[in-house]
Amino acid sequence: MPDRSVAIVDDHPLLMEGIGALLKRWGGFALTATGNIAEDIVSIVRTHRPGEMIVDLNMVGDVFQAIADALKIAPETKIIVFTASTSPDDAIRALDAGARGYVLKGSPGEDLFQALQAAQHGDVYVTPAFATKVIGALQDKAVERQKAISNRLSVREEQIVKLLLLGKRNSEIARELSLSDKTIKGYMTNLMAKLNVRNRLEVVLAAQRLYPPMTIATVTRLHS
Structure with a gap:
């Protein structure tokens, strides 16, 4: 069975090297492309069509829009956000854009592996310690939307x-x-x-x- 192609878009070279080393250690993955700005998310998808893509949020450009644009080109690509942002709103925006995972930097490497595995099977993965906050924020937004409808x-x-x-x-x-x-x-x-x-x-x-x-x-x- 061929290795799954993975791309990484992050503006920290050392972090990309670390993820590349993890992919090699896990086996079954092939690093096919890297980038360091939001626009690279779209260009890499257009050129390489990776099975999975790991992206940071803190880069030059609109990462959320880039995720949405990339998935219009290649909806089969599974995008995992790997970021230091602990903002539930950022997580919700990323998932709304089409990301299949949201993993916090500083989490065990196993979290990123689990996110890749979940995405491959069509599931969504959020760092467990952070997931409760995301769910709470989603519930709050749902209540706000329903109140807005009720008021109309x-x-x-x-x-x-x-x-x-x-x-x-x-x-x-x-x-x-x-x-x-x-x-x-x-x-x-x-x-x-x-x-x-x-x-x-x-x-x-x-x-x-x-x-x-x-x-x-x-x-x-x-x-x-």
């Missing part, structure tokens, strides 16, 4: 959403709010647009995230 709903739309969560059909909602069926359908169309969903069931699922204490009375009636 009108009083009437909130009424309809809460009745949906009780398992009410459109006709039942119309009677309860003294509106026509056609008006309720219009509100449903607006809700789908605001919640960025495609159908009634997805409106309900999105509503559950907006109003977590409420539950659906019956699932079988959601499609009516």
Whole structure:
């Protein structure tokens, strides 16, 4: 079985040498290219199409954009961020850009190896000691997004959403709010647009995230 090709983009030559030595010691990897600025991420992917790429964040250029651009060219390349940044926001930005791993410098070498292995199998790896902070930040952002969506709903739309969560059909909602069926359908169309969903069931699922204490009375009636 041929060695997996790996590229490294980092502006610290000694660190690149150290990673290269680790790859050689682990076996099964072949270092095919190196770079030291964000633009190199894109150019290396375009030229070499490595299986994995290890990149730092602290380099000249926009590394996050470079990751996203590189993956448009070669989505099969698995990018691992190897950095000193302990900012959860940086980790989230990197993962949102398409990185398959976020490993902190100073971690045991085994962490980088595990990240490469996880990426190869389609998984995402974050340094374990740092992962809790990343998950917490993701949850906070999700809550903020849901609050922002909730704040965009009108009083009437909130009424309809809460009745949906009780398992009410459109006709039942119309009677309860003294509106026509056609008006309720219009509100449903607006809700789908605001919640960025495609159908009634997805409106309900999105509503559950907006109003977590409420539950659906019956699932079988959601499609009516």
